[in-house]
Amino acid sequence: MTASIDTRAGTVGGTGGGTPPGARTPIIEVRGLVKRFGDTVVHDGLDLEVYRDEVLSIVGGSGTGKTVLLRQIVGLERPTAGTIRLFGEDLASLDPARLQWMRNRWGMQFQRGALFSSLSVIDNIALPLRELRCLPDNLICEASLLKLELVGLSARDADKMPADLSGGMIKRVALARALALEPELVFLDEPTAGLDPMASDDYVALIRELRRELKLTVVMVTHDLDTLVALSDRVAVLADRKVLAALPIPQLVKIDHPFIREYFLGERGQRALSALSTQSAGANPASDVAAVARHAGES
């Protein structure tokens, strides 16, 4: 295996593919990010770019700062140092009104759903629209019902309370709320954690469909290898307080780093990679990913 580490963007596959990233402008650009909580240094010189129309997944051990990174990118947490540009604008230079306007361009599905337990499903989804204060309530309800259907739930679920929902339904309602303002960019923090394999597969199919229909750019944090392999154009690995590399999986798994070895080339990783190699080997039996999966199986 080669041991080179690439912290720059790799070639992007999927719908975002074709054009080398160097030739495109990123819609998210993180440079030299430092984040400290007291003596705890979470990020130290972290760089990352995200390009329009791609699904970029972020992986890393528990506590490596994946959620904190998302929270800084969406302006919920302030970096200690470094810059974050979203859609070409430096977050730190935005006044509150401009930041609020910018926030309408993205949606976030939080790690634990973060639904308001005292609000019904429909009121949770309607919240971002109500906060805008520019639509009459009947239109807000109509738009919220459409979002509910978009994520595969029905009007029958609208008046349920969060406590009455299954884990899979909570994820879908949280996604519907993230999509309420018709964003071009969505952040998903552990969207399939805690779901059984079937619910997880359904969620992956839903994201694929939404991505195709709504032309979404997706930034996703996930521990789930199957979700990662099924959806990602590129995967950014968070380790040693930085983004170690952000590359398509076939290139990423060639990097010789303990986290990458353990995560991708362990038993579960091999299983997920062989699914990927089956897809790509159909097109090219000598493909990188087929070779890596074979190598992983042999070692």
Ligand SMILES: Nc1ncnc2c1ncn2[C@@H]1O[C@H](COP(=O)(O)OP(=O)(O)OP(=O)(O)O)[C@@H](O)[C@H]1O
């Ligand atoms: N508000 C805060 N104050 C102090 N420390 C914090 C705060 N928020 C996060 N941290 C710390 O930052 C580190 C990174 O946390 P974060 O939640 O980003 O991890 P993660 O990679 O998302 O983990 P997981 O995979 O378990 O969700 C942890 O050590 C956490 O305790």
Ligand SMILES: [Mg+2]
């Ligand atoms: Mg987290």
